[in-house]
Amino acid sequence: MERLLSSVLKLAGVTKAYGTLNALDGIDLSLPNDSYVSLLGPSGSGKTTLLRVIAGFEQPDLGTVVFKGQRIETVPPHRRDIGFVFQNFALFPHLSVSRNIAFGLENRVENPVTDPAIVQARVKDMIALVGLSGLEDRGVAQISGGQRQRVALARTLVTEPSLVLLDEPLGALDANLRARMRSELRLIRERCGVTFLHVTGSESEALAMGDMVLVLDSGRIAQAADADTIYNRPKSLAVAGFLNCYNLFEGRLAGESFLGPYGAFPLGDQMQFRDDRTGYAIRYDRVAIRPAEAPVADDEVKLEATFVADEYSGAAINSFFSLDDGRVFEVESHLSQSMPPACAPQSRYALVWKRRDALVYA
Numbered sequence: 001m002e003r004l005l006s007s008v009l010k011l012a013g014v015t016k017a018y019g020t021l022n023a024l025d026g027i028d029l030s031l032p033n034d035s036y037v038s039l040l041g042p043s044g045s046g047k048t049t050l051l052r053v054i055a056g057f058e059q060p061d062l063g064t065v066v067f068k069g070q071r072i073e074t075v076p077p078h079r080r081d082i083g084f085v086f087q088n089f090a091l092f093p094h095l096s097v098s099r100n101i102a103f104g105l106e107n108r109v110e111n112p113v114t115d116p117a118i119v120q121a122r123v124k125d126m127i128a129l130v131g132l133s134g135l136e137d138r139g140v141a142q143i144s145g146g147q148r149q150r151v152a153l154a155r156t157l158v159t160e161p162s163l164v165l166l167d168e169p170l171g172a173l174d175a176n177l178r179a180r181m182r183s184e185l186r187l188i189r190e191r192c193g194v195t196f197l198h199v200t201g202s203e204s205e206a207l208a209m210g211d212m213v214l215v216l217d218s219g220r221i222a223q224a225a226d227a228d229t230i231y232n233r234p235k236s237l238a239v240a241g242f243l244n245c246y247n248l249f250e251g252r253l254a255g256e257s258f259l260g261p262y263g264a265f266p267l268g269d270q271m272q273f274r275d276d277r278t279g280y281a282i283r284y285d286r287v288a289i290r291p292a293e294a295p296v297a298d299d300e301v302k303l304e305a306t307f308v309a310d311e312y313s314g315a316a317i318n319s320f321f322s323l324d325d326g327r328v329f330e331v332e333s334h335l336s337q338s339m340p341p342a343c344a345p346q347s348r349y350a351l352v353w354k355r356r357d358a359l360v361y362a
């Protein structure tokens with residue numbers, strides 16, 4: 001029996017330069033079939049360039065792009081069987097929801113569908129899939145931002161691509177809608193079984209949505225793993241930094257300690273990773289706030305700091321402290337676990353964590 005290909009897309013050594021800048025610098029990656037993949041990276045890291053190379057709007061200078069077992073570097077975009085959902089949706093403002101969705105099917109270069117009955121049936125199925133039933137005849141100017149997002153997605157999915165690229169698809173939506181569309185997008189993808197590659201600059205979006213998360217840094221893949229691994233075991237200081245949930249210190253190792261700008265942090269059986277830079281990371285939600293003079297246990301590390309402010313975000317409180325040189329240290333207390341003490345502004349506190357909860361890079 002023929003085995004299904006386990007990966008829909010493979011890139012090897014893909015490099016793309018603009019002048020002297022390598023926007024992509026030897027990218028190797030493999031996207032599994034039937035999965036949601038998030039691509040996370042700071043501004044300028046090469047996310048859009050990578051999507052454009054995969055879609056065929058740019059050609060790589062070096063390297064191979066293999067899609068469903070075939071090399072496609074020189075295949076033009078419209079012959080690639082890869083869908084693209086743009087951040088601004090790019091809908092036809094004068095057409096209805098149905099007509100926008102039908103357009104792609106009737107006008108695709110390969111295999112256009114000309115039988116109106118077939119078009120109508122496919123569009124109807126797609127409208128049901130993305131949850132737009134009842135809005136078929138509305139103009140796209142008369143629907144909400146989230147509904148427009150679904151039209152854009154339906155218009156791409158109706159052409160039955162084997163891979164869908166989404167460039168910051170939730171970027172144009174307000175915060176509430178963005179949160180709702182996260183689970184919607186995941187559900188729609190599960191129903192149609194197509195791999196989605198979703199570009200985002202938001203670490204929470206990337207971790208919440210991706211079965212697999214790719215982290216891009218200066219044109220290279222800094223880490224590719226499931227969300228849990230990326231979150232709990234970022235493999236470099238740079239990746240830990242992008243996640244926005246670790247306090248980071250640079251310094252050096254000396255015997256059984258990490259020596260940083262705030263003295264020695266004793267080491268224990270924490271995880272250690274190879275990195276060009278030597279550093280120490282402790283997650284915001286692994287830190288307890290105690291009175292400044294509270295004793296610490298043998299397996300703990302303590303750092304004194306001045307309380308600045310709190311920020312409530314539903315299920316958690318984020319507390320901000322100022323270290324002796326003015327740098328900010330953040331603590332996240334999940335309210336389901338325990339209520340942090342009410343801290344007084346400008347007062348000193350002990351910030352305490354377990355040695356084994358730190359990550360060390362060297």
Ligand SMILES: Nc1ncnc2c1ncn2[C@@H]1O[C@H](COP(=O)(O)OP(=O)(O)OP(=O)(O)O)[C@@H](O)[C@H]1O
Nearest residue numbers: 018021023041042043044045046047048049050201
């Ligand atoms: N057409 C171009 N000509 C010259 N330089 C470019 C071009 N397109 C992108 N770059 C540069 O390549 C690098 C990667 O850009 P890219 O748009 O891929 O990053 P990004 O991660 O998508 O950023 P953002 O999140 O800000 O959209 C950046 O330094 C950018 O300035």
